[in-house]
């Protein structure tokens with residue numbers, strides 16, 4: 001059981017014994033400062049207010065009922081009626097030792113769920129660009145975390161593989177002199193850009209492109225074959241990016257938009273049967289009161305165009321139906337740009353009203369902000385174009401290589417390259433993961449690759465430093481007890497025991513930055529401990545105890561970074 005859960009139980013019991021109704025929670029929080037103890041119980045003020053008693057008096061009555069002698073050596077009332085709890089060194093030491101010898105660094109979930117996670121979802125007509133980075137990285141970290149906690153995680157890569165853009169690509173492809181052979185789509189992005197320019201500038205070409213869309217959707221074999229060629233090239237390209245990024249998505253997780261084509265007429269007829277459809281200027285729409293624009297008019301969700309074509313929303317409704325009825329999800333998480341929030345909220349609401357998903361199923365848009373350049377504008381190349389992900393990741397590795405070479409010129413080149421890959425990719429991922437998901441964030445090579453501050457290199461370095469202690473230690477008695485004497489030891493053990501809380505908060509909020517903050521603080525606690533408490537020079541029992549604290553720190557850092565999809569290395 002986590003410390004906060006245990007304290008919550010004990011405090012709640014005492015509060016009830018003191019006559020407080022069980023609707024008042026104990027509100028256990030880690031203390032902001034060590035002099036206020038390790039934890040605070042803040043719930044008594046609210047209870048006192050409700051029954052109009054003096055909160056300090058009520059707190060005194062709670063303390064009389066509180067049984068915490070085994071865990072705490074000091075419990076005191078502070079301020080208007082907070083309770084400060086100072087945990088015992090001996091108790092913390094035993095908990096830390098138990099954690100070190102347990103199979104897992106935390107307790108798995110008590111109620112495993114089937115959770116669908118929709119992330120990455122690039123449009124296959126072009127190459128992956130920086131706009132896909134956040135969804136891919138954040139979604140993957142949350143998927144790993146939920147998996148680790150014991151949930152059944154189903155990854156769904158809702159790639160865009162249907163629509164006008166493919167007609168455009170086919171029209172352009174067919175006019176290439178060598179199109180009978182397998183066209184080399186080494187640079188899908190360039191190909192897309194050429195096609196797009198023609199599409200925008202040449203009306204006859206645009207007409208041909210639209211014609212190909214109709215043919216494609218009607219199942220014309222030649223069109224289908226060209227289309228499949230694009231999809232194959234593009235998916236392979238995505239896989240290369242996922243590999244480089246250490247993202248766990250595979251071909252089996254791809255459930256493209258086109259997979260729902262056959263379900264779309266059924267979606268429309270169900271909406272119709274439920275009385276949700278309105279014809280507006282020829283198109284079929286769903287008007288819902290809760291989606292009013294600034295002008296007070298409802299913003300409709302269009303589900304079928306006047307020419308019979310279906311839309312993004314229609315496909316998303318079909319996907320929801322599938323995720324509910326076939327995949328049996330009880331929670332569905334969407335890691336999608338905040339700018340799609342109206343779209344997703346409309347889809348969620350319609351899906352519930354139409355009965356595509358159960359009322360109890362939790363549909364959550366895990367929105368995120370835009371990645372900005374140093375100038376505070378959306379991240380672009382120097383020429384103002386979109387930045388391809390392969391280029392960005394290549395640059396990360398290259399910059400990390402220069403950094404490693406400067407730090408460790410004596411290492412051979414292959415090893416420097418290996419370290420550069422782990423550090424460079426880790427830095428890009430961590431810079432994103434450590435920011436508050438919902439705000440925009442500024443992409444900055446210098447800060448993300450720094451060995452100081454809340455960065456991947458800092459955490460990776462902390463791990464490597466611990467590994468080097470073990471290389472020097474040679475013999476380590478893993479049976480030894482942990483003992484805590486110094487304040488720095490106490491703080492480190494306490495932090496180590498809070499890993500579970502951090503991981504569980506990522507699972508419920510879909511915000512990996514909570515785990516990043518935790519790992520950063522843990523490294524800080526370790527560095528303070530390392531400076532204040534000599535390890536290898538200490539006497540036997542103390543040395544062994546400190547080595548075990550170091551070991552538990554290393555395990556926690558490694559596992560935590562793994563949940564974020566970031567590797568560590570023993571030396572760097």
Ligand code: ARG
Pocket residue numbers: 118120121122123158159160316319334336
């Ligand atoms: N392909 C979409 C885009 O590039 C993202 C898909 C998100 N998932 C979804 N179910 N709508 O904007």
